[in-house]
Amino acid sequence: MNQFEEQAKIVRQEQLTPEIYRLTLKAPDIASNARPGQFVMAQTTTSYDPLLRRPLSIHQTIGNEQVQLMYKIVGKGTRMLSALTPGKTIQLTGPLGHGFDLAGKDAICLVGGGMGIAPLYFLAREILRTNKPPKCTVLLGARTAAELGPLPRDFMDIGVTEIFLATDDGTLGHHGFVAELLPKHLAPENKWTVCTCGPHPMMKAVVSQCRKQGDECQVSLETMMACGISACLGCAVPRSDLSGPYLHVCKDGPVFKADEVAWL
Amino acid sequence: MNQPDLRITIGDLVFRNPVLTASGTFGYAKEFEPYVNLHHLGGVVVKGISLEPRRGNPPPRIVETAGGMLNAIGLENVGVDRFISEKMEYLREIGTRVIVNILGDSLEEYQTLAQRLSEVEGISALEVNISCPNVKKGGVAFGTDPTMAEAVTRAVWAHSSLPVIVKLSPNVTDITEIARGVEAGGAQAVSLINTLLGMAIDVRSRRPRLANVVGGLSGPAIKPIALRMVWQVAQAVKIPVIGIGGITTTEDALEFLLAGATAIEVGTANFVNPRASQEIVEGIGRYMSENRINRISEVIGGLVLS
Known part of the structure; x- marks a missing residue:
C-alpha cells in the first residue's frame, strides 16, 4: 500500500476568501504517490479538542515534494488549521482512498x-x-x-x-x-x-x-470519518440497492461510480 | 545498562511488551501495515467477530465530541467463516500475538465461536465482548449482570482451548462485581473498559447526531473513568487486568500500569495517529531506561498511596 505518515512542514498558507484557505505542505512521500481524487487526514492541533484529524482532498501536488490542500473554515478544526503559519509542521496521512478513473475516457x-x-x-x-x-x-x-x-x-x-x-x-x-x-x-x-x-x-x-x-x-463523496484508513468503519454509505454490506468512503471511495451508491 | 525487559505474562502467554491494540480500532491489522512495525507490538486484538456477518448500523455512525468521539458502528464484521478464510493467513505472519474479539447474542453463539476459533492456528487468545444484548434473555446485556457474565465466560472457556479474556462494560454500577463473576467463570484475564454509553444532539435539526441515537464514547475524555475502574478491578480480582480507555500517550499507558494493569490496549488513538501504538511501546522503553527500571513488573501496580 502506498500510504504514508509524514510530518509535513507548512510552506504557504494563503487566505483566498474570508473563509477559504489554500495550504501548501512539504510532504514528498504523499506528493509523489497521490492521484486526483485521493485525500489526506490532516492534523489540526496537538491538543485533544478537536481530537480527530480532518479528511481533506488533495487540491494538487507540486512537483514530487509538495501537497496543496484547499479548505473552508467550517468549525474548530479548520479554524485551527488556518491559524498555522509557514515553518510549523502537522502530521499528514495519505494519499488515501481511490481517485477518479480516467482510463479510456475521451x-x-x-x-x-x-x-x-x-x-x-x-x-x-x-x-x-x-x-x-x-x-x-x-x-x-x-x-x-x-x-x-x-x-x-x-x-x-x-x-x-x-x-x-x-x-x-x-x-x-x-x-x-x-x-x-x-x-x-x-x-x-x-x-x-x-x-x-x-x-x-x-x-x-x-x-x-x-x-x-x-x-x-x-x-x-464526503462523510464523517475518524481514521481514513478503514479501521473505524465510521464512513459507511449504503449501496444503490440499499442491501448488502455498506460501502466505506475511505477505502471503496471517496470516488464511486454514481450507480454504486444510493441517492437518498 | 541492559535493554529494559518489557515482557509480561497473562496465563501461560508471554507477550513481548504490554502494548496491545483495542478491538474495533485496528481493523484486521493489515490496515496499519504502512504505519506500524506490527511485530514491535505486544499483540493485536482484531475487530469483533460474530458467527454471521453483520452489516452494522446505518450512518451517521460517528460524531466527534470534546476530547473524544461517539460511535455506533453496530459491530459490522465479516463473520467468523470469512475471518478465518480471508484474514488469518495475513495475521499468522505478522510476528505478534493475535487475540480475536468475539461477540454473540446467545450463549450458543459464543460457544460455537469459541469452538471454531480454537481449531484455527495462529490465535493466542480470545477476548470476549459481553456488551451485546442477550437476545434470548430479553436483550439484557451479558456484561451488566454478574451471573450472566460468569455464565458466558464459562461457556467460552468450556468450549475453547484458548485463554479467555473478558472485556468489561463500564455501563454498570459496580464493575468489580462483574469482574469477580468473570473470574469465577474461568477467565484468564479481564480487559476494561469498553465504551461509555453517550449521546449528542444537533440543536438546529433537533435530531440525534447518530442514526442509532446513542453510541459509545471513547478517547481521552474517558481516561480518568477507565483508570479508576482498572484500579478498582485490579484490587478485586487475582487474574491480570488489561487497561483500556483513552490511552493516547506513553504517560497514559504508564498510569494504567501503575494502577495495576498488566497490559494496556490502545484504541481511539489509533484513529488520531496511526503510529500511536508503536510510539507507546518505544516510550515505555525510554521511560524504563531513564528511570533505571529493569523489568516492567516493577511498574505494574506501583501506585504509591501514602
Whole structure:
C-alpha cells in the first residue's frame, strides 16, 4: 500500500476568501504517490479538542515534494488549521482512498460545487497532461462569486478553455445551480464521463441529469470519518440497492461510480 | 545498562511488551501495515467477530465530541467463516500475538465461536465482548449482570482451548462485581473498559447526531473513568487486568500500569495517529531506561498511596 505518515512542514498558507484557505505542505512521500481524487487526514492541533484529524482532498501536488490542500473554515478544526503559519509542521496521512478513473475516457466534464471544486483542479491538470487531445469541460458553482474566488482563473491558467460558471445569487455566470448547465454544455455527439464533487443535493442533481443523458458519472463523496484508513468503519454509505454490506468512503471511495451508491 | 525487559505474562502467554491494540480500532491489522512495525507490538486484538456477518448500523455512525468521539458502528464484521478464510493467513505472519474479539447474542453463539476459533492456528487468545444484548434473555446485556457474565465466560472457556479474556462494560454500577463473576467463570484475564454509553444532539435539526441515537464514547475524555475502574478491578480480582480507555500517550499507558494493569490496549488513538501504538511501546522503553527500571513488573501496580 502506498500510504504514508509524514510530518509535513507548512510552506504557504494563503487566505483566498474570508473563509477559504489554500495550504501548501512539504510532504514528498504523499506528493509523489497521490492521484486526483485521493485525500489526506490532516492534523489540526496537538491538543485533544478537536481530537480527530480532518479528511481533506488533495487540491494538487507540486512537483514530487509538495501537497496543496484547499479548505473552508467550517468549525474548530479548520479554524485551527488556518491559524498555522509557514515553518510549523502537522502530521499528514495519505494519499488515501481511490481517485477518479480516467482510463479510456475521451470527453470528460468536471462539475464542482463549493469546496468540492478543490480535488477537480488536480483532476483537470491530470486530464490536460495525459489526454491527447484533451477534452475537458469544467462547470463550477458556488453560492456567490466571492465564494468562487480565484478558482475559475486557476482552471483557465492551466489551459482549460471550456469553463462555465453558476452562482446561487447570480453574481457570476448562470443564475442558478451548476447542474442546470449540464444539458447545454455536454454535446450529445460525445460520450461524456462526468466527474463531480460538491454538496450532496448538487451531486444528486448532477447524477440525475447524467442518467437522463446516458453519460457515465463518477462522484466524490464526503462523510464523517475518524481514521481514513478503514479501521473505524465510521464512513459507511449504503449501496444503490440499499442491501448488502455498506460501502466505506475511505477505502471503496471517496470516488464511486454514481450507480454504486444510493441517492437518498 | 541492559535493554529494559518489557515482557509480561497473562496465563501461560508471554507477550513481548504490554502494548496491545483495542478491538474495533485496528481493523484486521493489515490496515496499519504502512504505519506500524506490527511485530514491535505486544499483540493485536482484531475487530469483533460474530458467527454471521453483520452489516452494522446505518450512518451517521460517528460524531466527534470534546476530547473524544461517539460511535455506533453496530459491530459490522465479516463473520467468523470469512475471518478465518480471508484474514488469518495475513495475521499468522505478522510476528505478534493475535487475540480475536468475539461477540454473540446467545450463549450458543459464543460457544460455537469459541469452538471454531480454537481449531484455527495462529490465535493466542480470545477476548470476549459481553456488551451485546442477550437476545434470548430479553436483550439484557451479558456484561451488566454478574451471573450472566460468569455464565458466558464459562461457556467460552468450556468450549475453547484458548485463554479467555473478558472485556468489561463500564455501563454498570459496580464493575468489580462483574469482574469477580468473570473470574469465577474461568477467565484468564479481564480487559476494561469498553465504551461509555453517550449521546449528542444537533440543536438546529433537533435530531440525534447518530442514526442509532446513542453510541459509545471513547478517547481521552474517558481516561480518568477507565483508570479508576482498572484500579478498582485490579484490587478485586487475582487474574491480570488489561487497561483500556483513552490511552493516547506513553504517560497514559504508564498510569494504567501503575494502577495495576498488566497490559494496556490502545484504541481511539489509533484513529488520531496511526503510529500511536508503536510510539507507546518505544516510550515505555525510554521511560524504563531513564528511570533505571529493569523489568516492567516493577511498574505494574506501583501506585504509591501514602
